[in-house]
Amino acid sequence: MxxxxxxxxxxxxxxxxxxxxxxxxxxxxxxxxxxxxxxxxxLPIDIVREITNEVITRDGRGVEALQYGNVMGLPDLREIVVSELLAPKGVEADAGRIIITSGGLEGINLLCQLFIDPGDVILVESPTFVHCVEIFEMFQARCVSVAMDENGMVPEDLEAKIREYRPKMVYVIPTFQNPTGRTLSLERRKKVAELGSLYDTIILEDDPYRDIRYSGTDLPPIKAFDTTGHTVLANSFSKIFSPGSRLGYVLASEEITAKLFDAKTATNSHTSMLPQVICAEFFKRGYYPxxxxxxxxxxxxxxxxxxxxxxxxxxxxxxxxxxxxxxxxxxxxxxxxxxxxxxxxxxxxxxxxxxxxxxxxxxxxxxxxxxxxxxxxxxxxxxxxxxxxxxxxxxxxxxxxxxxxxxxx
Amino acid sequence: MxxxxxxxxxxxxxxxxxxxxxxxxxxxxxxxxxxxxxxxxxLPIDIVREITNEVITRDGRGVEALQYGNVMGLPDLREIVVSELLAPKGVEADAGRIIITSGGLEGINLLCQLFIDPGDVILVESPTFVHCVEIFEMFQARCVSVAMDENGMVPEDLEAKIREYRPKMVYVIPTFQNPTGRTLSLERRKKVAELGSLYDTIILEDDPYRDIRYSGTDLPPIKAFDTTGHTVLANSFSKIFSPGSRLGYVLASEEITAKLFDAKTATNSHTSMLPQVICAEFFKRGYYPxxxxxxxxxxxxxxxxxxxxxxxxxxxxxxxxxxxxxxxxxxxxxxxxxxxxxxxxxxxxxxxxxxxxxxxxxxxxxxxxxxxxxxxxxxxxxxxxxxxxxxxxxxxxxxxxxxxxxxxx
The missing domain is CATH 3.90.1150.10 (Aspartate Aminotransferase, domain 1)
Structure with missing residues (x-):
């Protein structure tokens, strides 16, 4: 065979x-x-029913939901990401640098398309999210682990490993990490962003749990401290809206976003529209808070x-x-x-x-x-x-x- | 950078x-x-609104539509593919060998994940669908063209090219081809399937237009003539239901389907559930004919x-x-x-x-x-x-x- x-x-x-x-x-x-x-x-089941019932035959949203859509994602959903999910966390963004993905994991997959050749090194936390390791291994990356403690990835070990392995990418889940539930401290967030810039390495920040914080003090994403475009933020609507909808987003530099357009086109053209329309209306109609x-x-x-x-x-x-x-x-x-x-x-x-x-x-x-x-x-x-x-x-x-x-x- | x-x-x-x-x-x-x-x-806009309104709060379909789902796709949608879309065309299948993809193109992408190493040859029709060439090139395949005439890909040239290039895959759009609108004749369909088996080459049959035939005689897919599992059928709901829903399916051998499970998991976990639920109900409630x-x-x-x-x-x-x-x-x-x-x-x-x-x-x-x-x-x-x-x-x-x-x- x-x-x-x-x-x-x-x-x-x-x-x-x-x-x-x-x-x-x-x-x-x-x-x-x-x-x-x-x-x-x-799961906001009743809200989804209500939204679908109200909007799909109105305002041209029915055609928008069922016809081919924008590779980058629904424009108003991308605006919502900027205004509702990033600005309040201290992350400057514009919709032109946001791409809507089929779940947060697809963002990880697309970034591997962009950056990973066989044999490239990706640094990961020890322990880390096995599902992403599967993605990295599909791209034939070599994963190398970085030590963690109660405050997340240890920057000294990260820097030592960057110097030793010259990785293409550092994969980090900074908030309520999977699997440990640990959170990367504020100082370390700054340091990780700096290391990405200093050593010309992509910091892939995967932050799907961030918005379900129910005690302690909110922290800005690593991306908030990125001054060079080396940090790329991948996030998901799975935990705050619905995982079955498979909606996520990536915020990246203009140069990276332009390449994400190509990789997304060659993966599945664009993310399913009906879930995007419903999710956008979920925020626009004020259901989220x-x-x-x-x-x-x-x-x-x-x-x-x-x-x-x-x-x-x-x-x-x-x-x-x-x-x-x-x-x-x-x-x-x-x-x-x-x-x-x-x-x-x-x-x-x-x-x-x-x-x-x-x-x-x-x-x-x-x-x-x-x-x-x-x-x-x-x-x-x-x-x-x-x-x-x-x-x-x-x-x-x-x-x-x-x-x-x-x-x- | x-x-x-x-x-x-x-x-x-x-x-x-x-x-x-x-x-x-x-x-x-x-x-x-x-x-x-x-x-x-x-676009069946009113039908989608009606279905969503009726089913999402009933029968547990709301949870099904919004929660994480099966990597292979919604079970009843896969059954519908078998009974409504494949059996009537003379293709024997079972739901265990069907995977639901985020549009037909994602099926092409996943099959490249499975089979294409850099430098592998893919034979394509001349002319062919440029969007798939983009996918093939993302996988660093070498595309080689096969002559077409009014009856589609020319089998003599196909066989000669298979012998010369030993391709991993032959990409063919047999019905109302993109871009030419041409249809591969019955005899050639048999021959293409045979060549795949004979030379141990995957025949990737991309057949999204098949179901919008409005004159002439219906033809069985190439897959109907496959006796060895070398033909893999990728299809789409885009033309018969809705392109924005990004729904497609792949029918393959058990061995290939098992690998598709892994590639799909590492791409985006599974296809968006709400569109799958709605599409399944579209067929089950008899709207399709x-x-x-x-x-x-x-x-x-x-x-x-x-x-x-x-x-x-x-x-x-x-x-x-x-x-x-x-x-x-x-x-x-x-x-x-x-x-x-x-x-x-x-x-x-x-x-x-x-x-x-x-x-x-x-x-x-x-x-x-x-x-x-x-x-x-x-x-x-x-x-x-x-x-x-x-x-x-x-x-x-x-x-x-x-x-x-x-x-x-």
């Missing part, structure tokens, strides 16, 4: 991890802290219940993050428990059946790093189920430990 | 042609036979008016195709008139202002081939404007010819 391209081999490892994630998640008998999907309650408050309240409660439940039911010695926003926390278990094995056991045990994502898949190092860690999503699970799930999972973990490390709960 | 990847250079020529196409087309003062967009009247009849009637009239007008107003010696479907015809002008120059003149002349697509951009040969040809779209233009536009354009062409080639009109 016809041989596949080389890239299908280089992406095989991360692709198989991703395929694994699509497994047990949909079983209704399982309490899933696994997926990263927003809560069902956070109340919706935003509602989802932040929803996730804050779930975060609080999850943190409280982990602290109560997981064994002493568990280390977990306390995210000020986003959809997940990250925990390291004591006693060298292997979280991949534990997951299989959890799903199989009739009295447990709790899913999460095992940590090691998020580490590109592949040397067993993170095999005692887990990403625990709380965004999509109602509070009462969070309690039950954390108790069951905590019980299973405790049962693995010998007496010396026994649980309180 | 950071250097762009090699592929951004190899695609530059075709990308600049495509960018040019997005120019004058939207000027309301111009009669445009340029774009390939469906008629405004062919009447809509299909309506658009075929609409385009048949426009084709007839266009052909009649070309025959009346264009000079003697003009050779044009007579398409049994689709959205355009293709004409070769007498007297060595350069259609690129003519287009600039047509757009600038206050009493002409008619757009079309100059022929040479559709030929990868780049040696001036097709510089006396033009693609003339009639799909998006009302009949009365077709007459006026053809008369004006024909007049301009006649004015270019010396007395010996004078026009009748």
């Amino acid at each position: 016809t041989v596949f391209a080389q890239r299908m081999k280089t992406m095989e490892k991360s692709a198989s991890i991703i395929r694994g994630l699509f497994g047990a998640m949909n079983d209704p008998g399982i309490i899933s802290f696994g997926g990263g999907a927003p809560a069902r309650e956070a 109340a919706h935003h408050r509602m989802i932040c309240d929803l996730y804050r409660e779930r975060r609080d219940v999850m943190i409280e439940s982990i602290d109560k039911f997981f064994p002493k010695g568990t280390v977990r993050t306390f995210p000020d926003g986003g959809l997940f926390t990250w925990a390291r278990l004591p006693g060298g428990i292997n979280t991949t094995d534990l997951l299989a056991e959890s799903l199989a045990a009739p009295d447990v059946r709790v899913a999460y994502v095992a940590g090691e898949g998020f580490f590109i190092e592949g040397n067993g790093m993170g095999n005692d860690c887990m990403r625990i999503s709380f965004g999509g699970v109602p509070p009462e189920k969070i309690r039950i799930g954390a108790e069951r999972l905590g019980g299973l973990i405790c049962s693995k430990l010998d007496q010396g490390l026994s649980c309180e709960a | 950071t250097v762009f990847a090699q592929r951004m250079k190899t695609m530059e020529k075709s990308a600049s042609i495509i960018r040019g196409l997005f120019g004058a087309m939207n000027d309301p003062g111009i009669i445009s036979f340029g774009g390939g967009a469906p008629a405004r009247e062919a 009447a809509h299909h009849r309506m658009i075929c009637d609409l385009y048949r009239e426009r084709r007839d008016v266009m052909i009649e007008s070309i025959d009346k107003f264009f000079p003697k010696g003009t050779v044009r195709t007579f398409p049994d479907g689709g959205l355009f015809t293709w004409a070769r002008l007498p007297g060595g008139i350069n259609t690129t120059d003519l287009l600039a003149e047509s757009l600038a002349a206050p009493d002409v202002r008619v757009a079309y697509v100059a022929g040479e951009g559709f030929f990868i040969e780049g040696n001036g081939m097709g510089n006396d040809c033009m693609r003339i779209s009639f799909g998006g233009v009302p009949p009365e404007k077709i007459r006026i536009g053809a008369e004006r354009l024909g007049g301009l062409i006649c004015s270019k010819l010396d007395q010996g080639l004078s026009c009748e009109a």
Whole structure:
């Protein structure tokens, strides 16, 4: 049979991890802290129905929604990105440098089209978002990891790695990072932007969780400190509007935006129009502020219940993050428990059946790093189920430990 | 500044042609036979509003439309592809081998992800669809052209080129081809499928116009004659439902479909859900047959008016195709008139202002081939404007010819 391209081999490892994630998640008998999907309650279903009903036969928006559209995206949605999502965060932009993508991930893919030749190095956080590693590996990039601590990517290690590897790109999720929930500090944001300029390296800032902050102080994106066009901001409407709509955007320099036009044209011509029209009207008709408050309240409660439940039911010695926003926390278990094995056991045990994502898949190092860690999503699970799930999972973990490390709960 | 990847250079020529196409087309003062967009009247705007209003808050379809979805696409839309669009054409399929893409072009892009390493050869028709050449060049393929006649790609030349170049892929638009409007004959369809199997080459069948046939006899797709899985069928909902929805599908072997899952995941996770839900309901609620009849009637009239007008107003010696479907015809002008120059003149002349697509951009040969040809779209233009536009354009062409080639009109 016809041989596949080389890239299908280089992406095989991360692709198989991703395929694994699509497994047990949909079983209704399982309490899933696994997926990263927003809560069902956070989806603006009635608003979408109302908008569609009202606008599609009026104002020429029906034709706009169904006919071929602009490669760059719907003009008024791009204006909304500038005025509602970037200006309030201290990012100067104009609609001419915004391209609407089919979800935030497509922005990452398009930027790889622009910059990555086989063998180019991309620096990533350790741990990082495995889905993007799959993209990078499809482009036959070589991923190299940069150390993280509680305040995100460590700038000293970043600079050392830039000098050593001369990467084409640095991939960073600065806010409520996936998978750790950690946030890059203000000083580090400035420093990362500076390093991109200094070493002529693209800083790819992927910031989909930024707008679901429900405690702590808001921070400007890295892009706000970029003076040379080396930082490119990719974002998503998935967490604030709807993931199924597949809407995201990229803000870049004029030169990069012109190339994004070509890459987008050769990927799928333009992003689906009806979701763009509906999303633009969602903002224009003023639905966003109340919706935003509602989802932040929803996730804050779930975060609080999850943190409280982990602290109560997981064994002493568990280390977990306390995210000020986003959809997940990250925990390291004591006693060298292997979280991949534990997951299989959890799903199989009739009295447990709790899913999460095992940590090691998020580490590109592949040397067993993170095999005692887990990403625990709380965004999509109602509070009462969070309690039950954390108790069951905590019980299973405790049962693995010998007496010396026994649980309180 | 950071250097762009090699592929951004190899695609530059075709990308600049495509960018040019997005120019004058939207000027309301111009009669445009340029774009390939469906008629405004062919967009099911009221139906979409009705469906959205009815289904989104019922049957769990609201959550389905807004939440993350299946990488392969909405299950019932994939079933519809099998039962409504493939089975009636003699193509055996099952939903497990269908992936829903963001428009037909994304299917082409994904198949390049799967198969094309830099330097691989793709055989294309001469002329061919420049937008796909842009995709092939982004993947750093080497495109080699195969001769066409009135019955489509010439199998003898195809076989000779396969033996000479050992291509990874043969790209063919078998029905109402873009840009010529020509249709590959039944015998040749069988032969092309056989050649794919015989020489272990992927036959990429791109068939978006097939379902808007309004005269002549329906033909089975090349895929219907494929016994080895070497033919991959990429199709689109753009011409039968809505282009702005960006919906298409690929039918492939199990092995290829499994890889498409990975490439789609690493491109944009999945296709936008709301358009998929609406399109599935469009078929399930039985709107398609009447809509299909309506658009075929609409385009048949426009084709007839266009052909009649070309025959009346264009000079003697003009050779044009007579398409049994689709959205355009293709004409070769007498007297060595350069259609690129003519287009600039047509757009600038206050009493002409008619757009079309100059022929040479559709030929990868780049040696001036097709510089006396033009693609003339009639799909998006009302009949009365077709007459006026053809008369004006024909007049301009006649004015270019010396007395010996004078026009009748």
